[in-house]
Amino acid sequence: MSGGWQRDGYEAVIGLEIHVQLDTASKMFCACPNRFGDEPNTNVCMVCLAHPGALPVANAEAVRQSARVGLALGCRIPAASEFSRKQYFYPDSPKAYQISQYDQPLCAEGSFHVPGEGAFTVRITRAHLEEDAAKMIHAGGDAGRIQGSAGSVVDFNRAGTPLLEIVTEPDLRSPEQARRFLTLLRATVVAIGASDCDMEKGSLRADANVSIRPIGSAGYGTKTELKNMNSVRFLARGIEAELERQLGLVLAGEEVRQETLHFDPATGGLTSLRSKEEAHDYRYFPEPDLLPVTQDPDDLAALAGQLPELPVARFARLTGAGLPEATALLLATEVELAAYYDELAGRVGDAKVAANWVMGELQAHLNAAGIAADASPVTPARLAGLVGLVVDGTINQTSAKEVFQALVEDPAADAAGVVEARGLAQVGDADELGAIVDGVLADHPEEVAAFKGGREQVIGFLVGQCMKASGGRADAKALQALLRERLSA
Amino acid sequence: MAIDVIGLTAERAAALLRGRECTSEELAQAYLDRIAAVDGELHSYLHVDPERTLAAAREQDASGGDGLAGVPIAYKDLLSTRGVPTTAGSRILEGFVPIESADVVRWGDEAGLVSLGKTNLDEFAMGSSTEHSAYGPTRNPWDVARVPGGSSGGSAAVVASGCAPWALGTDTGGSIRQPAAFCGLVGLMPTYGSVSRFGVVAFACSLEQVGPMTLTVRDAALLQQVIARDSDRDATCTGPREPIALPEAGRLDGITFGVPRAELEAGVEEGVRARFDESLAIAESLGARLVDVELPYARHGLAAYYVIAPAEASANLSRFDGVRYGLRVDAPDVRAMYEATRDAGFGAEVKRRIMIGTYALSAGYHDAYYVQAQRVRTLIRRDFDAAFGQVDAILLPTAPTTAFPIGARLDDPLAMYANDIFTLPVNLAGIPALSVPNGLSEGLPTGLQIIGPAHSENLLLRLGAAFEAEHAFDPVPPAMRSAS
Structure with a gap:
């Protein structure tokens, strides 16, 4: 699955450009609130509206968070980096230049390992800090897009939001690798707390540079750019579709044109946004209104030391604790699930038992309810209470499922209370079990005879009958033992 | 009482106010009267709002402030003024009203200064004559057929004509110093980063600073005290390294001046050169030493x-x-x-x-x-660094000519640009320079430029005060004396 995409003698070459909106209190170069979803054009000032005389002041927290992300991506953080002006005219760019970074980015030359089956490493070219553009809304157009729209309005609330642009080398070899890489990267940034990386809200946006080349070739084919994929799944699907398109062209003897494409997940189609002939000369030059960003090596060392446990390390820890790779990967990268798991495992004191509950009952419940783990009424504390009752033998698995359902339905209930109220404590008492077993054996002479005749698998049926007779509360192990004892008597 | 505002320094105006010899309102009214009398011809203001000015003056009278409170001032129309139109001399900003004031204007407000209005300038400060204003040229109070210099020509003309006791200008390549020289005034271009640029409509960010244009060196120091401050809204501004002191004139024993003789060969008008040489003699007579310096780049x-x-x-x-x-x-x-x-x-x-x-x-x-x-900029900076290893300050004429006739250079941009040859390198180096009146040449003012290392404003002001005392220059143009 995570091997390379290879068809008809060609292989995929994919690089990603990822924009992460940083979750700082204020914007990148002014004191306006950095907030999503407010009334349009309310979080604005002289600076983010680019009034004459306005000057930018760099947000130190954005610089700090970017450095933390850079460290997590194994980047070198140069002692000095520089902001530059990237110039282009468009109504979403109030200054008609974006303050970005050019030849001296905040983070350089990293590498990021994606573990698990078919593990691979992606080199990070750079990660640089810049400001987001305003949001254009094209009235009357198809789904807010410019094609066919009657007019456009601009919301400057987003103008000046801190953006960290992460650029990879073209090291990805399949849509699946792209999906895995982006999933892990997203989990890493979220774990750091630099961004919520919500692709639907646009706080993480990914562009993919896609090309194909003959297998074994060291050169690169002409690449196209897939813009603004808004989910990890669509990213993989878009790349897949583009690879197929390019392969079709090449096999038909046609050339791949360098262009920017939009992938429509609804139709699976690709449309051209612009060709490279219209490419801009951005006329970069160092931003004279800002001083270079300097990084103190001691501060960086301290920042690196203060990073939380990152998903890659988490994966190693969980597999080390004996969890299967697939489970460990899920619990390392699904942010809410990971936090839930950690708390549960801490309370239960057994990594595997906690993992089984999270991957089993909890996941089923979350999927059915369509909610994230942190929104479940069955909090880790409540679930830990239930797991404790199973571990100490108070209830059996069958009852546990019933108790779990009760916890979902009644947020005020606790596991011990449910067990008490419903009389679910398992029957392990030898006398009580003995009576049940004796009754079942007496009622099923044919099966008893079959067992004694050598058809040992019949015992499963007898266990089931006993369990039924106990109202599901029988201690399954004790029951088995007792049955065997009686049958072999 | 009738106040004669012609030639009135800000320091003296403050003394009148503090001595209760007049009110701020009376003072403002006197300037407004003066503006009404002469500015029709000079066209040095782009925006005057008498009601607003008088209201601000009355507020100062009522609040009983100290120091400079109640003293009027004029602002170059490149400086944003909250609620008051700011055009930068351009049609593209016609009718634009800023939502916030420039830091320097805010600090002027805090000090109790009363704005008389906004002064004319070359559009976006691009020019050396104020002829490039979209709203028409300003005339030189010394000779209305001539330019006042630029780009802060309006600020120079209002102070020279008695239409304001002092003004703020901006200097990107000489735009404070050259008009100060052309109009017989003192002009200070501060060290880059010592005055906030927040709210200054940007022309060339890495070169420009706001600075005072005044009748005396002491006034320049007083206004610099108001505006030279650290600001958290300008990332390149750290304020002055030491507080600005009020200078006293005195001898210059122990001071070494550098004179870049090679630079002077580049087309300096005869009268300007003669006045400059006289100032060199004055420097020596005050005990200073003169040495040649080279600024090859x-x-x-x-x-x-x-x-x-x-x-x-x-x-x-x-x-x-x-x-x-x-x-x-x-x-x-x-x-x-x-x-x-x-x-x-x-x-x-x-x-x-x-x-x-x-x-x-x-x-x-x-x-x-x-x-x-x-790269050239770096080399020029090194030139100055090397020179300041040998000398305390460098002397040059502020401009190679006196004020030229209106229209004379409009068709020749290169000739216009060349008027800034002695001032531009200073902006490229980010160091301060003071222009002080240097006597007349054929009835027109000339300027002496004193250039110092970064954050040497106090030294420059002290040196300027010494030259000022020796010259005993009368900053009131003859035509302006009779005009009232």
């Missing part, structure tokens, strides 16, 4: 400046696109709207510099022009 300052400043300007002026404020010329689509708006809104000189700057930053030309100019 300074002569390339003009070329480097006319790449770097337009490059920055081409980006800074891109925000004037008709989308959010200012002029908009409607057109069928957004691109056509940009083009029509910018074509109608910008004057010829501004367009020229946008073109130069855009070209200098374009792919393929960026290294040959922009990068090369930055």
